Amino acid sequence: MPHILAERLSIAFPLYHVGARSLKKRLMASTIPRLRTDSSNRVVVAALNDLSFEVRSGERVALVGHNGAGKTTLLRTLAGVYEPVGGRLDVEGRIGSLIDPSAGMDIDATGRENIVLRGLFRGLDQKQSEAMADEAGAFSGLGEFLDVPMRTYSAGMQVRLSFAIATLMQPEVLLMDEWFSAGDADFMAKAQQRLEELVRNAEILVLASHSMAIVRAWCTRAIRLEGGRVVDDGPVEQVLAGM
Amino acid sequence: MSASTPVAVQSPPAVTSDASAPRRIGRALDDLSLGFSRWRLPVALAQLDIRNRYRGSVLGPMWLTLSTAVTFTALGFLYATLFHMDLHDYLPFLVVSLILWNVFSQLIGEACTSLTVAEGIIRQLPLPFTVHALRCLMRNAVIAAHNLPLILVVFLIFSINPGPGVLLAIPGMMLFILNGFAVVMFLGMLCARFRDIGPIVATVTQLAFFVSPVIWKPELLHERQVWLVLNPVYDVMEVVRGPLLGQPPSLLIWAAAAGITVLVCGLSFAFFVRFRGRIAFWV
Numbered sequence: 002m003p004h005i006l007a008e009r010l011s012i013a014f015p016l017y018h019v020g021a022r023s024l025k026k027r028l029m030a031s032t033i034p035r036l037r038t039d040s041s042n043r044v045v046v047a048a049l050n051d052l053s054f055e056v057r058s059g060e061r062v063a064l065v066g067h068n069g070a071g072k073t074t075l076l077r078t079l080a081g082v083y084e085p086v087g088g089r090l091d092v093e094g095r096i097g098s099l100i101d102p103s104a105g106m107d108i109d110a111t112g113r114e115n116i117v118l119r120g121l122f123r124g125l126d127q128k129q130s131e132a133m134a135d136e137a138g139a140f141s142g143l144g145e146f147l148d149v150p151m152r153t154y155s156a157g158m159q160v161r162l163s164f165a166i167a168t169l170m171q172p173e174v175l176l177m178d179e180w181f182s183a184g185d186a187d188f189m190a191k192a193q194q195r196l197e198e199l200v201r202n203a204e205i206l207v208l209a210s211h212s213m214a215i216v217r218a219w220c221t222r223a224i225r226l227e228g229g230r231v232v233d234d235g236p237v238e239q240v241l242a243g244m
Numbered sequence: 245m246s247a248s249t250p251v252a253v254q255s256p257p258a259v260t261s262d263a264s265a266p267r268r269i270g271r272a273l274d275d276l277s278l279g280f281s282r283w284r285l286p287v288a289l290a291q292l293d294i295r296n297r298y299r300g301s302v303l304g305p306m307w308l309t310l311s312t313a314v315t316f317t318a319l320g321f322l323y324a325t326l327f328h329m330d331l332h333d334y335l336p337f338l339v340v341s342l343i344l345w346n347v348f349s350q351l352i353g354e355a356c357t358s359l360t361v362a363e364g365i366i367r368q369l370p371l372p373f374t375v376h377a378l379r380c381l382m383r384n385a386v387i388a389a390h391n392l393p394l395i396l397v398v399f400l401i402f403s404i405n406p407g408p409g410v411l412l413a414i415p416g417m418m419l420f421i422l423n424g425f426a427v428v429m430f431l432g433m434l435c436a437r438f439r440d441i442g443p444i445v446a447t448v449t450q451l452a453f454f455v456s457p458v459i460w461k462p463e464l465l466h467e468r469q470v471w472l473v474l475n476p477v478y479d480v481m482e483v484v485r486g487p488l489l490g491q492p493p494s495l496l497i498w499a500a501a502a503g504i505t506v507l508v509c510g511l512s513f514a515f516f517v518r519f520r521g522r523i524a525f526w527v
Contacts, residue, residue, distance in 0.1 A: 011263070014525055077524075081370030084521035089262035104368035109296040118292065121285045122369055150299070 003094025003173040003204040005056040005079060011087035012049040012071075012078055012229075048074040050229040051088070056205055063216040063237060064209040065244070066226035072209035075226065076100055076176045079207060094204060097172025102163040112147040112154070112162050113138065119166045133169055140195070141165035142188065161188055168195050175203035179210040213241060261521075272517040279374020286378035293383045308390045312343065316394065332402050337461060339398045340485050344420075345458045347388040348481070349449050351424050354380050356442040358432035363527040373516075373523055377428045381421070395488065406490035416483030416493075419505050423480050426505075426512035433519060436526040452477050473497060476504045 049071050056062055064072040077083050078090065080098040105122060106115050116137045120130025138147040141161040143154075151159060177200075200206050200219060210216050216223060216237060223240035225233035233240045279286075298304040319342075320335040358380040365371060399406075435441045456477045462469050472478050479500040486493035 077367065080368075082367055082524050084261050084266075084524070085263050087263045089260075089264070091260050098368065101364070101368050103364075105362075105365035107292060107296065109299060110292055114292060118288065121288050122365065122371065124282065127284065127288075 003058050004091075005054075005093075005174065005205065005207070006091040007052050007054050007088065008090075009088035010049060010052040010078070010085050010090050011047070012074055012083055013086050014046040014048050014074075016044045016046060048229050049078065049085075052231055053088075054224060054231065054234060056207065058204045060222055061200070061206045061220040062208070063220035063223040064207065064226060065211075065213075065216060065223050065240065066232075070226040071229040072226055073100065073178055074229075076178055076207065076209055079174075080176050092174060094173035096174045096176065097170055097199075097203075098176040099167050100176065100178045102167045103159070106151065106159075106163060106166075108151045111150050112141070112143055115151060115162065116166050116169075119169075123170060137162075137165040137169050140169075140191070157188075164192055164195075168192075168199055171199060171202050173204045175199060175206045177206065177208045179208070179212065179215070216241070266521070268517045268520070272513065272520050275372040275516075275520060276374050279372035279378060282372070282375065283378065286375050286382050289375075289379040290382035290386060293379070294386055305387060305390050308387060309394065312346070312391050313394055313397075316342070316398070334461075336398050336402055336404055337489060338459060340395055340488050341458045341481075343388070343391045343395060344481050344485055345453065346391070347384060348424075348477070349453070350387070351381070351384045352427065352431065352445060352449050354384065355428040355431035356435040356445055358428055359436045359523060360432075360527055366524055366527050373432075373520065374429075377425060377432055380428050380432070381425055384424075385421075404490065406488060409487050409490060409492045412487035412492055413484050416487055416501075419501050420480055420484050422505050423508050426509040430508075430512040430515055433515060433523060433526075436523060437519075456481070473500050476500075479504055 052075070064075060066072055074083065076098065077100060078085060079092055080096055080100065081092070105119065107118065110118065113134045116134040117127070117130040120133045121127070125133065134147075141147075141158075141164070143158060143162060146154065146158060151162070154162065206219065208216070208220060220237050222235065223233070223237045224231055225240050225244065233243050294305060298307070301307065303310065316335070316339050319338060320331055323329050323334060323338070324331045355377075358376050359366065359373065362376045362379075366373075366376075398404075431441070431445060435445070456475055457464075457472065458481075462472055462478075465472065473496055479497055482493045482497050483501045486497070
């Protein structure tokens with residue numbers, strides 16, 4: 002049974018490639034003190050601090066909060082990209098993440114090659130990946146452009162392709178960051194429909210969003226993050242009212 | 245599967261991590277075994293890399309063969325005329341040496357960026373890091389394979405027959421590849437963390453080229469030749485080069501090469517165990 006359990010989960014980012022000078026500026030500018038230096042004198046951002054929550058099968062959770070509240074970091078952690086530095090995290094179920102749709106795309110490769118590649122990245126074999134290419138190709142409506150390098154695509158075509166690739170698989174635990182600016186109006190409707198289908202069929206949805214309309218329409222529960230901490234957790238209306 | 249239903253995908257292992265019991269060794273081993281079991285992915289990635297590198301080129305990777313052949317012809321004649329060396333003796337040595345050296349130096353150079361170039365995918369999908377190292381290794385193996393026929397051509401021209409001892413080049417090659425993999429893993433991580441390591445590695449590689457017997461023969465050292473065994477580059481190279489040239493390396497060199505392999509693999513694995521969880525933050 003898919004479920005997510007986080008106990009005192011913490012993530013701290015060491016800032017490696019920030020000069021001391023710009024760092025000082027950042028320290029002065031930030032209102033919530035999240036930058037600190039750790040024992041070995043590195044500058045560390047406490048991206049997530051002491052999060053505890055449980056998500057059961059069937060729940061639709063919205064992560065709300067200002068920019069930099071830790072929403073995307075939490076999604077990445079749930080996806081297994083970042084390993085927690087403190088606390089524990091259990092995620093059960095097939096995870097699908099729609100965090101950065103264009104990640105891992107190679108613009109020198111053709112659309113078809115990119116789809117096959119993504120299939121392989123996700124653990125499919127060559128044959129399944131090629132079957133996926135036909136499907137994603139049809140969905141993206143790229144037609145003959147599917148077999149030319151992505152470099153030649155218009156911005157809209159690139160978005161359509163990455164959307165088609167990213168949404169091909171039906172996960173049990175769907176992790177989604179807010180990005181809906183897909184191509185032309187015709188494709189928008191198609192994209193919307195596909196997303197709704199994915200959301201409906203997923204056991205668990207965790208959505209990071211700024212759009213209250215989307216949160217209200219899709220989610221049953223909201224977790225409000227601020228400065229990497231959970232400040233509110235409950236039914237959507239209740240949490241949104243408290244913002 | 246019908247055209248409209250999304251593809252069900254085999255599940256990646258569920259995420260379980262507990263900072264108080266990090267299970268570092270187990271997870272590092274999982275990473276390696278999962279990475280190797282999905283070898284098709286790095287193969288496909290390596291193929292794509294090579295295709296992209298030579299997209300639009302008529303000869304494609306055959307350019308490598310051609311340019312290496314030109315270099316060897318020129319160098320061979322140059323050395324023979326300038327230094328009055330015996331080509332029959334020297335050129336086969338030079339060809340085998342330089343081809344091996346090119347593989348080595350190119351692998352080291354690309355090792356430094358093996359993780360940083362995959363930044364996009366590392367921060368989106370939990371994928372074994374082994375995949376990125378294998379991708380780099382396989383790409384270089386394919387490129388190296390384009391130069392191997394040159395060895396055969398030179399041997400034919402100079403009618404050199406290395407004899408059955410040439411089979412010893414196979415275990416030698418295995419040691420070479422094993423070292424290559426460990427070095428790619430290690431440098432990939434180190435260079436993701438410290439961005440200054442890349443240029444340092446390039447400088448050291450350059451230096452290693454001159455202090456190792458690549459273009460000069462070990463015999464030039466006369467009685468001091470015994471000390472060469474302390475040069476790890478020489479040892480790992482000699483276990484491939486020696487058998488190919490029909491001069492089986494001594495047992496000492498085999499032992500040294502094996503020892504170095506154990507050392508390099510051990511160091512790389514220890515580093516991987518300790519810092520695997522941090523890589524996503526580094527890239």
